[in-house]
Amino acid sequence: MDKITVDSVFKSFPPRQRGSEAIVALDNVDLRIAAGEIVCIVGPSGCGKSTLLNLIAGFDTPTGGEIAVNGLPVTGAGPDRIVVFQSPSLFPWMTVMENVTFGPRKRGVPKAEYEAEARGTIEAVGLSRFAGRFPYELSGGMRQRVQIARALVNRPQVLLMDEPFAALDFQNRLVMQELLLRLWERIHPTIFFITHDVEEAIFLGDRVHVMTAAPGRIKAVIDVPFEKPRLIEIVTDPRFVAIKDQVLHLIRSEFERSDRAAEAAESAMRT
Amino acid sequence: MTEATDGIPRRAADRQHAPSLARTNWLRVRYPLVSVLAVLALFGAWELATDLFRISPMTLPSPRLMAKSLQTMLAEGYSGRTLGEHIVASLLRTLTGLLAGVGLGVPIGLLMGYSRFVNAALMPGFGFIRPIPPIAFIPLVILWFGIGEVSKILLIFVASFNYTVLASAAGMRSVPEQLVRAGTNLGLTRWQLFTSVMLPAAMPQIFTGIKISIAVSWAVVVAAELIAAQAGLGYIIADAGTFFKTPEVLIGVFIIGAIGLLFEVAITAVERRVLHWQSKA
Numbered sequence: 001m002d003k004i005t006v007d008s009v010f011k012s013f014p015p016r017q018r019g020s021e022a023i024v025a026l027d028n029v030d031l032r033i034a035a036g037e038i039v040c041i042v043g044p045s046g047c048g049k050s051t052l053l054n055l056i057a058g059f060d061t062p063t064g065g066e067i068a069v070n071g072l073p074v075t076g077a078g079p080d081r082i083v084v085f086q087s088p089s090l091f092p093w094m095t096v097m098e099n100v101t102f103g104p105r106k107r108g109v110p111k112a113e114y115e116a117e118a119r120g121t122i123e124a125v126g127l128s129r130f131a132g133r134f135p136y137e138l139s140g141g142m143r144q145r146v147q148i149a150r151a152l153v154n155r156p157q158v159l160l161m162d163e164p165f166a167a168l169d170f171q172n173r174l175v176m177q178e179l180l181l182r183l184w185e186r187i188h189p190t191i192f193f194i195t196h197d198v199e200e201a202i203f204l205g206d207r208v209h210v211m212t213a214a215p216g217r218i219k220a221v222i223d224v225p226f227e228k229p230r231l232i233e234i235v236t237d238p239r240f241v242a243i244k245d246q247v248l249h250l251i252r253s254e255f256e257r258s259d260r261a262a263e264a265a266e267s268a269m270r271t
Numbered sequence: 272m273t274e275a276t277d278g279i280p281r282r283a284a285d286r287q288h289a290p291s292l293a294r295t296n297w298l299r300v301r302y303p304l305v306s307v308l309a310v311l312a313l314f315g316a317w318e319l320a321t322d323l324f325r326i327s328p329m330t331l332p333s334p335r336l337m338a339k340s341l342q343t344m345l346a347e348g349y350s351g352r353t354l355g356e357h358i359v360a361s362l363l364r365t366l367t368g369l370l371a372g373v374g375l376g377v378p379i380g381l382l383m384g385y386s387r388f389v390n391a392a393l394m395p396g397f398g399f400i401r402p403i404p405p406i407a408f409i410p411l412v413i414l415w416f417g418i419g420e421v422s423k424i425l426l427i428f429v430a431s432f433n434y435t436v437l438a439s440a441a442g443m444r445s446v447p448e449q450l451v452r453a454g455t456n457l458g459l460t461r462w463q464l465f466t467s468v469m470l471p472a473a474m475p476q477i478f479t480g481i482k483i484s485i486a487v488s489w490a491v492v493v494a495a496e497l498i499a500a501q502a503g504l505g506y507i508i509a510d511a512g513t514f515f516k517t518p519e520v521l522i523g524v525f526i527i528g529a530i531g532l533l534f535e536v537a538i539t540a541v542e543r544r545v546l547h548w549q550s551k552a
Contacts, residue, residue, distance in 0.1 A: 059452055079458040089449040092548040093471050103457030106467060134548055154457065 001071065003158065003190040004056060006031035009065035011051055024215035025051040029065070031209070031218065035157075036188040040205035042198055042247065044254050048216025049194045053160050056192060057083045069158060079103055082151035086163040088143055090135040090150070096122065097131040100150045114153065121149045124183060141172035145179070152183060161193045165200065174232055177203055181230060198247050199235055208243075210250045213258035220250050332518040340518035349507050349519065358526065360502040364420065365492045368427025372488075373481055376435030380480070381473065383436065384443020385465065397436055405430035405487065406494045418499035423492065430491050431484035438480020442473030475549040478542050485538060489531050504530075 011026040025048040033039045041049050054060045055067055058077040067074045069081060077083075090099050100122055104114035122131050125145040135143055144164055151159060165173045177200060184191065195201050201208045205224050212219045222243060226234055234240050290298070314334045320326065321333040328336055344354050352360075383390040405426055412422035446469045454468040496505025504527050511519035 057452075057456065059455070077452070077455045079456065081456075083452070083456050085449055085453070087449060089447075089453040091450060091453075091468065091471070093474075093546075102467075103459075106463050107458050136548055150457075 001035070002032045003035040003037070003070065004031070004033040004192065005066075005068045005071075006052070006056070007066045007068075009052070009055065009062045009067060011048070011055065011060075012063050026055075026062075027215040027217050029216065029218055033190055033192060035190055038184065038191040038193060038204055038206050040193045040195060040201035040208045041211060042195060042201045042208060042251065043211030043216065043219075044213045044251065044258065045196065046214050047211045047254075048214060049211060050162055052216065053083070053162050053192065053194055056158075057081055057160050059083075079107070079154045080156055081158040081160055082154055082156040084144075084147050084151050084159065084161045084164045086166050088135065090143055090146055092135050095132050095134055096127060096138070096146050096149075099135070099146055100153050102150065103154050118149075118153050121153045124152075124186070125149045125179065141168050141176065144168065144176060148180070148183070152187070152189075155187060156189055159189045159191045159193075161191060163194055163196065166196065173197075173200070178232060180204065181228060185229060198244055198251070202240060202243050202247065203230065203232070203235060208247060210247060210254075213254045213261075219254065222247060329515050329517050332521065337518045337521060341522050344519065344522060350510060352502055354526075357502055357504055357507055358530070360500075360506075361492055361496065361504045362530070364423050364495075364503070365427055365488050368424040368492075369431045369484060369488045371424075372428045372431030372433075373435050373484060376432040376480070376484075377439050377477060380436040380439025380477075381443050381470070383440040384473065385469070390440065397433065400429075401433055401437060405433075405491045409495060409498055413499060423495040423500070426495050427488045427491050430487045434484045434487060435477070435480040438483070439473065439477050442476030442480075443469060445476065446472040475546055478538075478546060482535075482538050482542070485534050486531070489527075489534060493527055 006029055009026055009029045011024075013023045013025060015022050029048075029052060031039075031052075041052070043049055051060070055062050056069070056074065058074045058081070074081075091102065094102065097118065101114055101118045104118075105111075119128075119131075122128055125148055127142060127145055127149065130138060130142065135146065138146065147164070165176045168176060180191075181204065191204075193201070193204055195204075202224055208222045208224060209218050210220045210222070211217065224243060225239065226237075317331075318333050318335060321328075321331060332340070348354060349357060379393070383393055408426055408429060409422075412425050416422040416425060450468055450472055451464065454464045459467065492503070493505040493508075496503040497509045500506040500509075504523050508520050508523035508527075511517075511523065
């Protein structure tokens with residue numbers, strides 16, 4: 001059965017000023033993600049990737065269409081679908097340990113249950129020595145590890161990742177990508193992963209969805225045939241490069257299309 | 272990390288050339304020493320100037336004369352009360368008004384920051400009162416409540432209440448959306464979200480409001496005591512001024528300054544402990 005189903009979802013935001021039109025962020029988006037699958041979304045910025053993630057997370061509701069997780073319509077945010085944000089979203093007044101255990105603690109899970117789990121998760125992301133540290137004492141990459149640990153400790157069935165590694169330097173990004181795949185091996189969560197890094201999308205994803213420039217639609221779906229566990233060496237594999245070439249072309253044609261649209265709108269306004 | 276005493280991080284290579292203990296001690300004390308010497312020099316120059324230019328003690332008493340007056344004040348008090356009693360009178364008024372103002376101001380401010388409805392209802396009132404200097408209310412509270420304790424405490428209450436309300440409301444509104452989402456996502460109830468995420472996130476601004484409130488309250492209590500009081504530091508300087516007792520005026524001013532400084536040092540120390548995480552993200 002599909003873990004996540006997005007059915008002809010439409011999302012628009014009210015116009016910013018009087019007289020301007022409503023902004024259509026998502027236009028008839030269909031998406032099916034099987035349990036344990038990793039699906040990556042790439043597309044030009046402003047194409048509604050994050051809007052789609054927010055709808056699945058339950059932070060926002062679609063204007064039309066339906067989103068269901070486990071066959072049940074999404075009505076709000078919950079710990080079965082944890083979001084990993086791009087920007088720092090750790091609680092700065094809590095230590096690493098406190099951040100990681102925050103969810104279970106507040107939900108009333110007994111300490112005996114969550115503590116060992118939290119220690120294990122912190123160890124899995126390689127931060128055992130830093131459990132008592134505060135976020136401001138950690139590097140950007142370490143903070144993202146804490147965020148992932150804070151997500152995983154809830155044993156979420158779904159991980160929603162919104163460009164989680166975009167702010168990291170190249171080396172850290174590679175390390176985190178491999179780490180994510182290793183962690184996936186442990187509990188096989190379903191992962192919805194947004195990125196603007198084509199290589200990252202192909203390296204992580206079982207499938208890569210390319211979105212159109214605004215209003216966002218799914219333009220193409222590309223299957224990535226590599227078996228997991230994957231190692232970073234596959235990025236130089238000719239098949240990998242071929243897929244990358246294909247995705248890049250799809251994205252570039254989107255840029256060109258949106259540029260032409262902008263030009264057309266501009267000339268229409270002049271006349 | 273290894274740090275040299277003057278705060279400059281040392282590289283590993285420098286450790287072999289670590290300065291001697293004597294030099295380390297000298298490095299540690301040199302700037303405080305300069306400060307102490309500067310203060311001593313100031314008093315020396317003051318003493319010398321009053322002597323040299325034969326300045327009348329009524330205009331500017333010499334430090335030695337002031338020390339003598341301070342001794343007398345410590346021994347005999349001022350107008351029937353000990354110096355300690357005057358200080359306690361001022362402190363008690365300030366702390367009572369401050370505690371009430373902060374105690375009521377923080378929750379109301381948080382509510383305003385949380386609910387747009389409450390904000391819309393209360394903001395016009397606070398927005399109007401905020402720019403009025405609290406001492407402008409002195410005649411009014413004396414008219415209404417006389418010259419007793421009530422009017423002074425009320426003034427301090429109004430001043431501190433105003434600042435904490437606005438700071439707490441601003442703090443609440445500036446809680447990063449991302450943190451609230453993270454909390455919701457982890458399954459927190461609305462109440463848990465309020466107490467465990469929004470409140471701590473708003474703490475730095477609440478603290479700033481409290482800090483301003485303390486400074487303003489201290490200024491307001493002195494101003495109120497200048498006008499109508501039988502005890503307190505403001506009373507001392509007003510009364511001594513009326514009778515041209517310049518040394519007592521200056522001593523009163525110094526004590527007011529010293530206590531204001533102590534307040535500041537204390538609240539900053541608390542802030543450093545409680546909010547060690549702020550502005551380091």
